[in-house]
Amino acid sequence: MTLKVYLSGEIHTDWREQIVAGAEALDVTFSGPVTDHGASDDCGVAILGEEPDKYWHDHKGAKVNAIRTRHGIETADVVVVRFGEKYKQWNAAFDAGYASALGKAVIVLSMPEHQHALKEVHAAALATAEEPQQVVQILRYVLTGALPG
DSSP states (O other), X not given: OOEEEEEEEOOSSSHHHHHHXXXXXXXXXXXXXXXXXXXXXXXXXXXXXXXXXXXXXXXXXXXXXXXXXXXXXXXXXXXXXXXOSSSOOHHHHHHHHHHHHXXXXXXXXXXXXXXXXXXXXXXXXXXXXXXXXXXXXXXXHHHHOOOOO
């Protein structure tokens, strides 16, 4: 059984690469957002034309990115949502809620100090991990029934 996993959230660390590398031997396909911050911010105006007002610049980009995000979440079996320490990642919370509303299996990847701020997101998730390797172990268990170690 191939699992389709969408990797959402924080883009400033290598957590995605750690999960992909750790799951290399598993029957998993990964997708996610465009993680080049500049490309993601500017995709709307690069494709649809310049906007003098920053609000409309961001609005165009958000809508174009939403096409990719919605497709990725809707076609995924599992959605992993990472909340990093540096930024608030409102989009990650939105992705987690959207995935949960669609009945997707959600795994949240966050730090213990964010437990209170993310309590509702954690409550909707099927698992809450603190390290990318724990996500890999969940995927391995789901696919093979094997426990770590």
